[in-house]
Amino acid sequence: MGTSRGIVRVQRQQLEELAQQKRKTLDYVLLGKADGMPSSECVGIAQPPSTRMKDGSLWFATAKGLAHTDPQGTGQPAAHPAQLTGALMGNTSVEATSKLELSPGLEELVFQFNSQNLANPAQMEFRYKLDEYDRDWTVTRSRAAHYRKLSPGHYRFLADARNAGSAWNDKIAGIAVHQQPYFYQAWWFYALLFALTIAAAMRLFRWRLTRAKGELGVVLEERNRIAREWHDTLMAGFAAISWQMETTARLLGSETSPAAKACELARNMVRHCQTEARRILWDLRENEEATGPLSSALSNALTPLSAKEGVDMRLQVEGQEVAPAPGCVHHLVCIGQEAVTNALRHAVPNIISVHLQYHAEWLSLSVKDDGRGFRASDKLAALHGHFEIPVMEERARKLGGSLRVETSAGNGIEILVHVPFQIQVQGG
Numbered sequence: 001m002g003t004s005r006g007i008v009r010v011q012r013q014q015l016e017e018l019a020q021q022k023r024k025t026l027d028y029v030l031l032g033k034a035d036g037m038p039s040s041e042c043v044g045i046a047q048p049p050s051t052r053m054k055d056g057s058l059w060f061a062t063a064k065g066l067a068h069t070d071p072q073g074t075g076q077p078a079a080h081p082a083q084l085t086g087a088l089m090g091n092t093s094v095e096a097t098s099k100l101e102l103s104p105g106l107e108e109l110v111f112q113f114n115s116q117n118l119a120n121p122a123q124m125e126f127r128y129k130l131d132e133y134d135r136d137w138t139v140t141r142s143r144a145a146h147y148r149k150l151s152p153g154h155y156r157f158l159a160d161a162r163n164a165g166s167a168w169n170d171k172i173a174g175i176a177v178h179q180q181p182y183f184y185q186a187w188w189f190y191a192l193l194f195a196l197t198i199a200a201a202m203r204l205f206r207w208r209l210t211r212a213k214g215e216l217g218v219v220l221e222e223r224n225r226i227a228r229e230w231h232d233t234l235m236a237g238f239a240a241i242s243w244q245m246e247t248t249a250r251l252l253g254s255e256t257s258p259a260a261k262a263c264e265l266a267r268n269m270v271r272h273c274q275t276e277a278r279r280i281l282w283d284l285r286e287n288e289e290a291t292g293p294l295s296s297a298l299s300n301a302l303t304p305l306s307a308k309e310g311v312d313m314r315l316q317v318e319g320q321e322v323a324p325a326p327g328c329v330h331h332l333v334c335i336g337q338e339a340v341t342n343a344l345r346h347a348v349p350n351i352i353s354v355h356l357q358y359h360a361e362w363l364s365l366s367v368k369d370d371g372r373g374f375r376a377s378d379k380l381a382a383l384h385g386h387f388e389i390p391v392m393e394e395r396a397r398k399l400g401g402s403l404r405v406e407t408s409a410g411n412g413i414e415i416l417v418h419v420p421f422q423i424q425v426q427g428g
Helices: 012-019 187-252 258-284 294-309 328-346 375-384 391-399 419-424
Strands: 004-008 028-030 049-054 059-061 065-070 082-090 090-094 099-102 108-114 124-131 138-140 145-148 153-163 173-178 314-318 351-358 362-369 401-407 413-420
Touching: 065 108, 082 099, 082 173, 108 124, 108 153, 108 173, 124 145, 138 362, 145 413, 258 328, 294 314, 294 328, 294 351, 328 351, 328 362, 328 391, 391 401, 391 413
Parallel strands: 099 173, 314 351
Antiparallel strands: 004 028, 049 059, 059 065, 082 090, 082 108, 108 145, 124 138, 124 153, 153 173, 351 362, 362 413, 401 413
C-alpha cells in the first residue's frame, strides 16, 4: 500500500478483520532503502502514485524513481528461527547451554538472542517469555531480555522471531534456568527449622512437666507432713479430752444433773471436732486408692468402720464399672465414709447398705441404714447438727451432681448422690 508515510506491507487477513471490526490495529512493515527501494518517500507530483500491471506486479512512484514487486515471487520470505546466543550473569558472559545455574542472590540476568535475515535485519521482531515468571510474551525489536533478582526456583526462557508483519515462527528457542537459593531459602532449611522448633517445644514441655511434678511432689510431701503432725497431736489430744469427759461424767453419777449434761455436750463437741479433723486429714493425705476402681476404694474405706462397730456392712455394685478420675473417686469415697460414720454414730443401725450403680450417662451412690432415723419436724436441725450434710452436699456440687436425703422416724436414713457420668469419668 502507498501511503503518505511511504510504502507499507500489511496482511490481507488483518485488513479483512479490521473491516469486520474484529481488530483495531494493523501489524505493518514500512519499507525503505534497506528493502531495495530507491527512496522511502512517496510524496510527489506523479499521478497515479501506484498502479497494478497486467502481469500482477505493483508499481509505486517514489521521490527518486519507481519501485515494483515481483509477480512471480512467493511473498515475504519466512524468518529463520530465533537462536539463543548467550547470557550475561552480572558481569560474566556464558554460553546458552542446555541449562543455566544461577548463583544465589544474582542481581541481574540478561538473555541474548538473534535470527538470520539477509534481506533487512531491521525488520526483525522478537518475543520472549520466562515461564513461571512472566505472565505473557514481550514483543521487542531488541535482541536482549533483562531480569533482576529472580526468586529461587526453576524457570524456562523462550524466544521466538518473525519478519515484521508476518506470522511468528513455529520453532521456539528455549533454555532451562535454575535460580539457586541461599541456604536459608532452601526447603531443607525450613524442614530443619520446623524439626528444631518441634524438638524445642517438646524439650520445653518436658522441662515444664518435670518442674510441675517436682513442685507437686514438694506440695504433697508438705501436705503429708502436716497430716502426720495433725494426726499425732490434735487427734490424740481430742481422744484424750473425750476420754476425760467420759470419766468425769461417770464420776458425777447422775445423767440428769446439769454438770452431766454439760459434759455430754462437751463430748459431742469434741466428737464433732474429731469428725472435721478426720475429713481434713483425708483431704490432705496422698491417697493411692483414688486412682483405682471406685468400688475398691469404698470397700477399703468402709471395712475398718464395719469391723469396729460390729455392723453388717453391705457393698453392692450394679452396671459396668468404669475407673473414674482420681478427684471423683476421692470425693465419692469421702461422701460414703461420712454417711456411714454418721449412721454408726447417730442411727444405731444393724445393717448399712452401700449401693453403687452405673448407668449410661450417670452414676449414683446410695448409703442406706435401718436405724432410728428422725422425724420430719427434726429434719432441718438434724441435717445441720450431727449429720454433716452440708459438707457432703458441697462435695457433690464439686462433681457437678446433687445429694438427696430421705428419712423418717424409725425407718432409717438414705443418702443418695447423683453424678453425671461424663463429669465423673473426666475428673469433675
